[in-house]
Amino acid sequence: MAYTSREVVWLRAMHYSRGAAALMLCMFTVMGKAEGSVAREEWHGHVTALSVAPEFRRLGLAAKLMELLEEISEKKGGFFVDLFVRVSNQVAVNMYKQLGYSVYRTVLEYYSASSGEPDEDAYDMRKALSRDTEKKSVIPLPHPVRPEDIE
Numbered sequence: 001m002a003y004t005s006r007e008v009v010w011l012r013a014m015h016y017s018r019g020a021a022a023l024m025l026c027m028f029t030v031m032g033k034a035e036g037s038v039a040r041e042e043w044h045g046h047v048t049a050l051s052v053a054p055e056f057r058r059l060g061l062a063a064k065l066m067e068l069l070e071e072i073s074e075k076k077g078g079f080f081v082d083l084f085v086r087v088s089n090q091v092a093v094n095m096y097k098q099l100g101y102s103v104y105r106t107v108l109e110y111y112s113a114s115s116g117e118p119d120e121d122a123y124d125m126r127k128a129l130s131r132d133t134e135k136k137s138v139i140p141l142p143h144p145v146r147p148e149d150i151e
Contacts (some may be wrong), residue, residue: 032069034076041136042151044129045073047083067097070127077128080137084122086111093123101125105141107150124150 019107037043047069052061066081083093103123108132110122121144128135 034073034078036079040076041079041132044078044137045069045076045081047081050083061098062095068094070129074129077131079132080126080128081126082126084110085126087121087123088120093125096125099127101127102138103140104138106144108144108146110147124136130138 007044018076032045032047034043034045036044036118050062050065058105082104083096083101085096087093087106102125104126105124107122107124109119110121126138128138132138
């Protein structure tokens with residue numbers, strides 16, 4: 001189940017109200033969705049993509065966008081929010097850790113490489129939400145997994 005169009009419009013409207021629409025569209029991109037099984041306590045928000053233009057980095061925009069996605073995930077009854085990030089992207093990994101995310105598991109060869117380079121591993125990072133009172137969703141897996149093992 002994806003976030004409703006009303007929520008997407010609300011996110012856009014909130015950011016448009018803070019500056020020129022054209023400038024805001026060039027500053028960042030964020031996509032997210034809700035997915036998983038409620039019965040197995042896997043219903044969660046997933047960050048599909050988060051990108052901030054280089055000239056607008058280190059202004060707290062990514063943190064604000066993550067906060068908005070977390071709020072929507074809470075309202076949707078999610079147990080956690082997760083995302084995938086390249087192991088080599090330490091700037092992003094550190095930012096997510098500062099926002100309360102932790103490495104749940106390593107996914108081997110998740111990102112396809114170009115020009116003969118080896119594929120790159122990803123971290124599946126998670127942050128528990130209030131519905132996960134025992135924080136079960138963020139207990140790290142003891143071993144890496146392959147992309148085909150991800151549900």
